[in-house]
Amino acid sequence: MACEECFGTIFRRKLGRCTACMWQLALLSAICWPLWYWLYHTTPRTVNSIALLFFCGAFSGLLLLHLLVLTYRRLRGRR
Template structure:
């Protein structure tokens, strides 16, 4: 899922730089939470519900990493260079 502005291959160099990834992860997290709430909240111990909860955790965790890099780490790196 690389965009035209960040064609680097290394994960840690890409994370936090691409807003397209942030938007995709936010949409995927929201859609998965809505599906889980509408379909599986009554039966949270089913296999499908657990798989969807794992997907929610993965999308939200990766989104948190992107936002942490973008709002905390990258500004600290740029302030140290000056």
């Protein structure tokens, strides 16, 4: 990742602060979900389909975690 937060801190401190990570995860999620639907929605039990679903879930899950922690920090007044 490209920001100073990513190079200098541990994982828990990066959550909700690294905008570069959040943009990358949003882009990867926006690419992977339509790609899975376009290629594999008719055959969801193939190995390639399942692997792409795991990637989609990982990207979206980590993005959701970033956004939840960002919201929590903003509500609590921490930056």
